[in-house]
Amino acid sequence: MKNPMKVLSAVAATAALALGLSACGGGGSSPQASSDTITYWASDQGNSLDDTAAKLKPTLDRFTEKTGVKVQLEVISWTDLYNRILTAVTSGDGPDVLNIGNTWAVTLQETGAFEPVEGELLEAVGGKDRFLKTSWSTGGAEGKTPTSVPLYGLAYNMYYNTKLFKEAGIEKAPTTWDEFVADAKKLTKDTNGDGKPDQWGFTAAGASVSANSHQAFVRGLQNGGTLFDGDGKPTFDSDPQVEGVKQFVDLMATDKVMSPSDAELSQGSQKVDNLINGKAAMMFDQSPLKNFAARDFKDWGVAPIPMMTAGATGDRGTQSHVAGINLSVFKNSDNKANAIKLAGFLTSDEEQIALNKAYSSLPVVTAASSDAAFQTEEVKAKNDALSNHSLPMPLIAKEGQMETLTGTAIKNLFAKAATGTVSEDDIRAALKDANNQMAAAQ
Amino acid sequence: MSHSALDSGPAAAGSTAAVDPEPGKPRAASTPPVRKRRRSFLPYGLILPAAILELLIHIGPMLLGIWIAFISLTQLNLTNWLNAPFVGLQNFINGLNPDSTIGQAFFSTVGRTLGYTILVVGFSWMLGMAGAVFLSSNFKGRALLRTFFLVPYALPAYVGTIAWAFMFNQRDGAVNQILVDTLHLFGDERPFWLLGGNSFGAMVIVNVWQLWPFAFLMLMAALQNVPTDVYEAAAIDGATLWQQFRRITLPMVRPANGVLLMVMSLWTFNQFNVPFVLFGATSPKEATLISPLIYQNSFGSWNFGLGGAMSVLLLIALFIASVFYIRMVLPKGADND
Numbered sequence: 001m002k003n004p005m006k007v008l009s010a011v012a013a014t015a016a017l018a019l020g021l022s023a024c025g026g027g028g029s030s031p032q033a034s035s036d037t038i039t040y041w042a043s044d045q046g047n048s049l050d051d052t053a054a055k056l057k058p059t060l061d062r063f064t065e066k067t068g069v070k071v072q073l074e075v076i077s078w079t080d081l082y083n084r085i086l087t088a089v090t091s092g093d094g095p096d097v098l099n100i101g102n103t104w105a106v107t108l109q110e111t112g113a114f115e116p117v118e119g120e121l122l123e124a125v126g127g128k129d130r131f132l133k134t135s136w137s138t139g140g141a142e143g144k145t146p147t148s149v150p151l152y153g154l155a156y157n158m159y160y161n162t163k164l165f166k167e168a169g170i171e172k173a174p175t176t177w178d179e180f181v182a183d184a185k186k187l188t189k190d191t192n193g194d195g196k197p198d199q200w201g202f203t204a205a206g207a208s209v210s211a212n213s214h215q216a217f218v219r220g221l222q223n224g225g226t227l228f229d230g231d232g233k234p235t236f237d238s239d240p241q242v243e244g245v246k247q248f249v250d251l252m253a254t255d256k257v258m259s260p261s262d263a264e265l266s267q268g269s270q271k272v273d274n275l276i277n278g279k280a281a282m283m284f285d286q287s288p289l290k291n292f293a294a295r296d297f298k299d300w301g302v303a304p305i306p307m308m309t310a311g312a313t314g315d316r317g318t319q320s321h322v323a324g325i326n327l328s329v330f331k332n333s334d335n336k337a338n339a340i341k342l343a344g345f346l347t348s349d350e351e352q353i354a355l356n357k358a359y360s361s362l363p364v365v366t367a368a369s370s371d372a373a374f375q376t377e378e379v380k381a382k383n384d385a386l387s388n389h390s391l392p393m394p395l396i397a398k399e400g401q402m403e404t405l406t407g408t409a410i411k412n413l414f415a416k417a418a419t420g421t422v423s424e425d426d427i428r429a430a431l432k433d434a435n436n437q438m439a440a441a442q
Numbered sequence: 443m444s445h446s447a448l449d450s451g452p453a454a455a456g457s458t459a460a461v462d463p464e465p466g467k468p469r470a471a472s473t474p475p476v477r478k479r480r481r482s483f484l485p486y487g488l489i490l491p492a493a494i495l496e497l498l499i500h501i502g503p504m505l506l507g508i509w510i511a512f513i514s515l516t517q518l519n520l521t522n523w524l525n526a527p528f529v530g531l532q533n534f535i536n537g538l539n540p541d542s543t544i545g546q547a548f549f550s551t552v553g554r555t556l557g558y559t560i561l562v563v564g565f566s567w568m569l570g571m572a573g574a575v576f577l578s579s580n581f582k583g584r585a586l587l588r589t590f591f592l593v594p595y596a597l598p599a600y601v602g603t604i605a606w607a608f609m610f611n612q613r614d615g616a617v618n619q620i621l622v623d624t625l626h627l628f629g630d631e632r633p634f635w636l637l638g639g640n641s642f643g644a645m646v647i648v649n650v651w652q653l654w655p656f657a658f659l660m661l662m663a664a665l666q667n668v669p670t671d672v673y674e675a676a677a678i679d680g681a682t683l684w685q686q687f688r689r690i691t692l693p694m695v696r697p698a699n700g701v702l703l704m705v706m707s708l709w710t711f712n713q714f715n716v717p718f719v720l721f722g723a724t725s726p727k728e729a730t731l732i733s734p735l736i737y738q739n740s741f742g743s744w745n746f747g748l749g750g751a752m753s754v755l756l757l758i759a760l761f762i763a764s765v766f767y768i769r770m771v772l773p774k775g776a777d778n779d
Contacts, residue, residue, distance in 0.1 A: 083741065090520050107744075113521050209724065261613040263637055266722055397518065404742040408724045415637040415726060418612075436543045440536065441745060 037070040038338045041084070041098040043325055045152065045359040047290055049075045055358040063345045069338045082400075089113040094330045096339035102138040102326040103393045103403065105148045109140040110397040114147040115329040115336070124344030125149050126365075134322045135364040138392045148326035149347060152355070153362035154286040155386035156214065156305055156320035157378075163299040164199065164281040173303035177222075177247060180282075180306040184257035187281040201257035203280030206414035207266040209407030214321050215284070216406040217393055219244030221318040222308050227402060228394055236406055236435040242428050245410060249427060253417035263418035275300070286323050289360040289378065302381045304389065319389040324364065362386055401441055405434035504757075510750035517744040533751035547735065548752060555732045558646065559710045565650045566706060570657025575691065578665045588662075595655035603719035606648045610635035610720075636720060641729040649716050653709070657702060664698035665691070700772045708760060732756060
């Protein structure tokens with residue numbers, strides 16, 4: 001009997017590994033906070049976790065000085081943050097205040113684990129009219145009380161290498177998609193004479209699921225499509241969506257202005273490296289300035305993301321999703337009064353200026369935007385994109401899944417383009433697959 | 443293997459003092475069953491803490507996982523997961539329907555994972571066996587080689603896999619530098635190792651690299667027990683090296699082999715680390731294994747019920763395979779094992 005039992009427990013152990021779904025994560029235990037200490041989970045906005053913490057410290061020190069409340073800070077990397085929040089939601093044991101990616105806001109709202117922004121909390125942040133309208137709209141589902149307030153604003157712009165532009169004789173950044181592709185072709189060349197291009201017109205992190213999904217969203221809208229129809233049914237494979245995704249994938253597949261190697265890039269910073277090193281001339285990014293500064297790179301310019309027609313407005317004039325980071329108060333906090341104080345403090349005009357300056361993001365309160373720190377060409381361009389040319393990613397509970405499905409479809413299409421060819425049918429089939437999975441999950 | 447040593451060790455000494463007045467004689471023969479049962483509480487008391495912990499740590503999560511497979515657990519009811527609605531077999535129906543995208547992915551993934559397991563375990567075993575036989579003869583530098591062979595096993599799995607991911611990188615990786623820049627294979631086309639069809643092969647290579655030292659270690663230990671005079675006798679009788687290997691080495695290490703192959707197969711079938719570190723949260727279609735698929739379904743879409751259902755199917759399949767294997771292949775009659 002003993003022998004099978006031993007093996008049985010070995011099998012059980014293996015199975016427990018396969019099944020250990022609910023047991024994942026683990027961490028998240030915050031030491032029992034005394035009444036004058038609150039815990040705060042910050043997302044990684046700097047060059048590193050330490051850099052983020054160092055840049056937050058002056059603000060948190062000022063908060064402690066003003067209110068007498070100490071803040072126990074933990075900076076969490078983007079790869080871990082989502083699962084850490086998930087664990088905190090499940091166990092009910094989380095921080096008092098936390099940062100979230102604003103595209104997760106509705107999903108997290110649905111869990112019911114976060115304090116609605118009304119009453120005291122709404123008062124503490126000074127009411128919704130202080131905030132940029134687009135950023136505020138990401139706080140939760142339409143028609144419901146939001147459960148997060150904007151903290152940092154971001155938006156996509158096109159950044160380009162001015163040196164490469166000059167060499168190619170391009171004087172003005174392209175404004176329409178056709179001009180963009182034409183310029184990208186001019187900028188794609190063989191500089192070392194081996195018969196193959198080693199400088200490319202455009203670069204993107206082709207294996208980054210979230211960045212790909214942002215382009216599916218923006219390019220779809222520019223072509224007159226949407227990811228969901230009026231009834232909330234997914235329409236990933238509608239004609240305008242296929243057209244939009246095709247434009248993006250074609251940059252590698254048929255226009256050949258994007259290096260096949262980009263299909264392997266999963267980190268946004270890798271494409272920034274390509275731009276800095278002169279291996280590529282243009283890219284779409286939310287905030288590469290900290291990387292530029294760290295590498296002392298000055299030959300860059302910024303322009304709006306090209307649109308299908310110059311001066312397009314409305315949905316077709318979309319250049320970016322409303323990107324950024326929001327702030328939530330955990331409903332289970334034993335220290336809610338102080339947590340609310342911190343939320344109010346971080347969104348105050350002075351701290352918005354200090355923090356967004358430090359992280360090269362955009363203030364989400366309009367009063368702070370007029371500060372001298374935010375009058376550079378780069379910030380103005382970003383501000384214009386965020387205020388006038390951005391729409392929030394679909395405000396639905398399954399947003400995360402939508403990003404995973406559309407982003408992965410495009411990742412696989414880039415992989416296919418890098419190792420072979422991609423036809424319009426391939427694109428349609430990939431999006432249809434994603435669409436079916438989305439529909440099945442709803 | 444070492445049960446004889448264990449029996450004369452401290453555990454047996456303890457039970458002898460408590461239960462058995464006449465060590466060395468079969469207990470049943472020397473003590474009436476009733477008396478024995480009453481007096482033998484102590485050994486059970488001693489393993490009780492371990493049994494409770496085993497229940498808590500292994501069996502508990504397993505039962506929870508099985509239960510999750512029958513409820514609809516999504517982000518909407520995660521905070522209140524005890525009250526998630528019971529949906530019966532719906533998760534299984536969704537996951538198993540061969541006409542649906544999810545069902546197709548599930549079945550093709552199970553097939554792919556089987557093939558993957560056979561390849562990885564097969565190569566690892568062959569390399570491990572070759573290494574063990576090679577190092578069982580005495581020569582200078584043997585100890586050094588032994589240590590060297592164990593490096594992949596001693597290295598943290600993540601570190602090793604990340605290094606491989608760098609090496610397989612299409613543009614700057616060491617693999618393409620050697621194959622394309624130095625040896626000029628593939629007509630100067632730089633192949634992608636982590637995309638498309640090649641990704642499966644790359645994953646097999648990394649996993650074999652990581653697993654074979656374990657096979658090597660186990661087989662080397664087993665070979666220590668093969669007496670050298672058997673080989674000498676065989677050599678005198680004119681047996682070739684291959685005959686010695688087939689007729690002596692293989693049968694002698696058969697018990698160790700049985701356990702080794704099973705453990706390695708279970709590990710490989712459940713492989714998660716290698717694809718996760720090589721490819722990130724979503725593997726290429728050609729290289730998706732069952733564990734990453736379950737992860738994708740659970741965490742990518744927050745649909746824990748579906749992930750749970752797939753896990754339960756996996757558990758049942760592995761359980762049946764293991765029981766079958768234990769009955770058929772492992773040595774029998776070892777009640778004192």
